[in-house]
Amino acid sequence: MQLAAVIFTLLMGLVTALLVYSKSRRSGSHVYFSLLVLFIGIYPVCNYLALHALTDQEALHWAKLILFVSIPQGPLLYFFAKTFPESRFIFNKRLQIIVILWLMLNLILASMGLVFKTVSIHNGAADIGPGPLIPLFGLLQASTIIGGLVALFAKLRHAHGVKRRQLSYVFYGVFVSFTLTFLITFVLPIVFHNTLLLAVSPIFLALAIAIIAYAIIAQRLFDIRTAVVRAVAYTLSLLTLSIMYVAPIVYITSSLLLPVQIQPGKFVLIVIIISLAANYYERVRVWFNRATSKIFFRDAYDPEQFIAELNNTVVATLDLNGLLKGASDIIARNLTSQYCVFSITETATAGRRIVGTQQKNVTAHDIEGLDDMTVRMSERVIKAELLSEGDHAVKLILARNNIEILARLSTTAGAADVSLGYIMLGPKRGGEQYNARDVRTLETIINGLIVAIQNAMRFEEIQNFNITLQRRVDEATAQLRRTNAKLEALDETKDDFISMASHQLRTPLTAVKGYLSMLLEGDAGMIKPLQKKMLNQAFMSSQRMVFLIADLLNVSRLKTGKFVIERTPINLANLIQEEIGQLRETATSQSLSLTFEKPKEFPKLMLDETKTRQVVMNFIDNAVHYTPSGGHISVELMDKPHSVELQVHDDGIGVPKAEQHHLFTKFYRAANARRERPDGTGLGLYMAKKVIIAEGGAVLFKSREHKGSMFGFSIPKQTPVDKL
Numbered sequence: 001m002q003l004a005a006v007i008f009t010l011l012m013g014l015v016t017a018l019l020v021y022s023k024s025r026r027s028g029s030h031v032y033f034s035l036l037v038l039f040i041g042i043y044p045v046c047n048y049l050a051l052h053a054l055t056d057q058e059a060l061h062w063a064k065l066i067l068f069v070s071i072p073q074g075p076l077l078y079f080f081a082k083t084f085p086e087s088r089f090i091f092n093k094r095l096q097i098i099v100i101l102w103l104m105l106n107l108i109l110a111s112m113g114l115v116f117k118t119v120s121i122h123n124g125a126a127d128i129g130p131g132p133l134i135p136l137f138g139l140l141q142a143s144t145i146i147g148g149l150v151a152l153f154a155k156l157r158h159a160h161g162v163k164r165r166q167l168s169y170v171f172y173g174v175f176v177s178f179t180l181t182f183l184i185t186f187v188l189p190i191v192f193h194n195t196l197l198l199a200v201s202p203i204f205l206a207l208a209i210a211i212i213a214y215a216i217i218a219q220r221l222f223d224i225r226t227a228v229v230r231a232v233a234y235t236l237s238l239l240t241l242s243i244m245y246v247a248p249i250v251y252i253t254s255s256l257l258l259p260v261q262i263q264p265g266k267f268v269l270i271v272i273i274i275s276l277a278a279n280y281y282e283r284v285r286v287w288f289n290r291a292t293s294k295i296f297f298r299d300a301y302d303p304e305q306f307i308a309e310l311n312n313t314v315v316a317t318l319d320l321n322g323l324l325k326g327a328s329d330i331i332a333r334n335l336t337s338q339y340c341v342f343s344i345t346e347t348a349t350a351g352r353r354i355v356g357t358q359q360k361n362v363t364a365h366d367i368e369g370l371d372d373m374t375v376r377m378s379e380r381v382i383k384a385e386l387l388s389e390g391d392h393a394v395k396l397i398l399a400r401n402n403i404e405i406l407a408r409l410s411t412t413a414g415a416a417d418v419s420l421g422y423i424m425l426g427p428k429r430g431g432e433q434y435n436a437r438d439v440r441t442l443e444t445i446i447n448g449l450i451v452a453i454q455n456a457m458r459f460e461e462i463q464n465f466n467i468t469l470q471r472r473v474d475e476a477t478a479q480l481r482r483t484n485a486k487l488e489a490l491d492e493t494k495d496d497f498i499s500m501a502s503h504q505l506r507t508p509l510t511a512v513k514g515y516l517s518m519l520l521e522g523d524a525g526m527i528k529p530l531q532k533k534m535l536n537q538a539f540m541s542s543q544r545m546v547f548l549i550a551d552l553l554n555v556s557r558l559k560t561g562k563f564v565i566e567r568t569p570i571n572l573a574n575l576i577q578e579e580i581g582q583l584r585e586t587a588t589s590q591s592l593s594l595t596f597e598k599p600k601e602f603p604k605l606m607l608d609e610t611k612t613r614q615v616v617m618n619f620i621d622n623a624v625h626y627t628p629s630g631g632h633i634s635v636e637l638m639d640k641p642h643s644v645e646l647q648v649h650d651d652g653i654g655v656p657k658a659e660q661h662h663l664f665t666k667f668y669r670a671a672n673a674r675r676e677r678p679d680g681t682g683l684g685l686y687m688a689k690k691v692i693i694a695e696g697g698a699v700l701f702k703s704r705e706h707k708g709s710m711f712g713f714s715i716p717k718q719t720p721v722d723k724l
Contacts, residue, residue: 006044013041028083036076039069060113067110071137074144075099077174081151084170099144106140109133149175301334303441309334310445314452318459320344323452324355331423331445332357335438337404338426343367344409344453345421352421360424366397370422374408381442382406383434402426405434407442409450420453505549513542533585540582544621547614548681565608565694572644573602573637575609579617580635587624587633594624596635603639603717611691618684619648619711625677626709627652647700647712654705664689664699672705688713 017038020030046069050062078099114133149171156167313326324342332340341356352367354360373394374382383405384398398406405425423442428434461468516539518524520532527535580596587594623633627650638645655663659670667682674680689699697715 003048006048009044010041013037013039017041029080032076032080032083036073036080039073039076043069043073064110064113067137068107071103071106071110071140074141074148075103077148078144078151079148081148081155084152084155102140106137109136303437303444306330306334306441307445307448311448314449318456320453320456320460321353321355323456325357327449327452328356331425335425335434335441336429336432338429339424340426341424342409343422343424345419356424360401362401362424366401367422369393369397370406371419374406375419380408380410380412380446381439382408383439385433404428405438405442407446409446409453411447411450420450423449505545509542509545509549513539513546516542536585540586543582547617548683550610550614563690563694565611565691567606567695568609569604570607570609570612571602571604572607572612572646573598575613576616576635576637576646579613579620583617583620583624590624590627591629592624592627593632594620594635595633596637599637599639602637603644605644605715605717607695607715608691612695615688615691615713616646618688619646622684622711623648623650623652623709626650626673643697643714643716645700645712645714647710649708649710651708654707654709655703656705660701660703663701685711 017034020034020037043066046062046065050059050066053059053062152167152171152174156164156171310327310330313330314323317323317326324344328340328342331337339356339358339360341354341358341360343354343362344352346352352364354362373391377391377394382394382398384395384403387395387398394406398404401424403424404427405423407423407425409420409422423446425434516535519527520535520539576596577598580594584594620633620635627633631651632649634649636645636647636649638647653672653676655670656672662668663670664685666686668686669680669682692699692713692715695715697713700710700712700714703709
């Protein structure tokens with residue numbers, strides 16, 4: 001009886017540890033539990049060998065081994081209690097280090113004989129001589145076992161459903177077996193010197209393993225049913241093979257080797273049985289797989305059929321609401337969920353919507369909270385029960401809305417991809433937990449659902465495109481009309497102001513210019529050279545002011561349609577020479593070289609003299625002002641077969657390439673020009689282009705920043721008057 005209990009406990013411990021560990025090697029609770037069950041299974045073997053030792057020295061040796069497999073059990077129980085069901089390895093790193101160091105200290109002390117000093121076996125009973133540090137061993141075991149039980153009990157109080165049943169089995173199984181084992185193997189032998197019950201201690205450990213094994217299989221403690229089912233199926237298959245195939249072969253072989261006569265009928269029957277076993281073994285194996293699956297997976301589904309059914313549904317419709325409703329029905333039915341709803345984020349044609357197997361009111365505040373927090377999580381499929389303390393806010397939102405599974409509709413986890421929304425699953429109808437296969441299946445279908453939902457969204461947008469587009473066009477048109485009306489009113493007010501101001505400035509400026517001219521001509525008496533120089537500067541400034549006012553008036557006339565070219569026969573060479581004469585003194589004062597080779601003969605052209613003079617003055621004046629001291633300005637007038645060309649070259653600041661296409665627009669000035677001459681208006685080049693085009697010509701322009709510019713125009717000869 002005792003040996004049977006030892007063998008049973010050992011086998012149960014080894015099998016259970018192997019199954020749990022193979023299920024998840026990275027889970028803290030799986031690893032701690034596997035080691036705990038393994039040490040529990042090995043303990044009875046050492047205990048049995050110690051009680052049946054032939055010598056006291058051998059008994060002491062096995063007693064030390066008992067300590068080696070007993071000491072880790074308390075800490076492992078404590079670690080398991082702290083990590084289950086969250087599955088994390090580290091719960092309190094400092095405390096974990098302390099417990100491990102204490103464990104190692106006890107192992108060292110046990111190996112030195114300071115816990116068990118002597119062990120004597122008399123008539124199957126042990127007489128233990130305690131060492132001086134046995135209280136330390138007892139303190140370690142008692143504190144870690146009590147700590148683990150307290151942690152399990154605290155989680156048991158707050159657990160619900162299947163999780164509560166799992167914790168109940170683990171807590172009561174561990175409490176009863178560890179308490180009785182501790183009393184029998186430590187308290188009674190050490191305190192009361194009674195070792196009569198040591199032989200039955202494996203029974204209590206076997207009881208603990210049996211209860212936990214039941215929780216693993218029936219209550220799905222670690223969701224290892226698949227491994228159990230396959231193990232049972234293959235065991236039954238092999239047993240059937242042995243009965244139908246191996247046994248007849250052994251019988252025939254033994255008959256051939258031994259002097260036993262086999263009747264022909266029996267021989268034929270055995271051959272038929274062997275043939276049937278060989279041909280139907282695969283069918284037998286499949287049948288056992290199905291039979292065991294029905295026992296262990298009453299609510300199971302075929303993931304491939306589930307995904308195929310879902311794909312057929314989502315590709316059959318482009319209506320978004322219909323797609324979401326059909327998909328939620330299939331998901332809820334296969335996963336046996338109380339409900340399944342999709343929460344889809346706001347789109348261009350519709351606000352946030354929640355569609356599913358039932359009406360679910362999840363507030364916008366909760367959705368926004370999930371959006372902010374789930375992007376920092378590493379999983380797309382989130383199980384509420386596995387959330388850690390760091391995700392307490394998410395856990396509260398899920399609990400408030402009775403959500404067991406939250407699946408994020410994004411192609412990747414985290415913030416790298418924008419989420420379309422969520423799949424929300426309620427608890428299972430049978431009160432069970434969602435297992436790893438459910439999570440994997442959801443992970444598999446998410447990408448397909450994202451594509452289908454995006455296609456349905458695009459189709460919905462296309463359906464509403466004409467209505468949306470027409471509404472937006474109408475709104476934009478109305479806005480443009482209102483804005484255009486305001487701009488026209490402002491532009492008209494501006495033009496009226498410019499026209500009025502220009503006319504008002506023209507009269508006093510004409511008087512100023514006239515009096516300056518009279519002073520320069522000596523009508524008021526002789527003037528000194530310095531006075532003449534100053535009066536010339538004033539006269540030129542007034543002349544530029546006249547040109548500026550003329551530009552402003554011309555801008556106003558362009559707007560009102562009163563801009564008229566008044567053509568008269570002019571000699572362009574003489575006009576250019578006159579304008580250069582007015583600017584030469586300014587150029588000389590700035591140490592600039594201003595050259596112009598006047599053609600000896602040049603045709604007269606039908607041009608607007610005043611406006612053309614403004615153009616010439618503008619080009620040369622700009623060259624003077626934007627060329628640094630010591631620079632060169634050359635003016636060239638060329639008589640070509642069909643046109644005449646004026647080119648003003650300088651080696652000044654030039655125009656940046658990025659700004660050249662804006663240069664001849666109204667009020668525009670390049671950035672470097674604004675820095676060099678802040679008082680400009682940006683009207684000179686604009687009006688120059690308008691005048692030249694109105695006269696039938698074209699503006700010439702070429703520039704490189706810091707290298708200089710060329711401004712000019714080309715005008716067809718049209719009908720020359722005569723030649724000088």
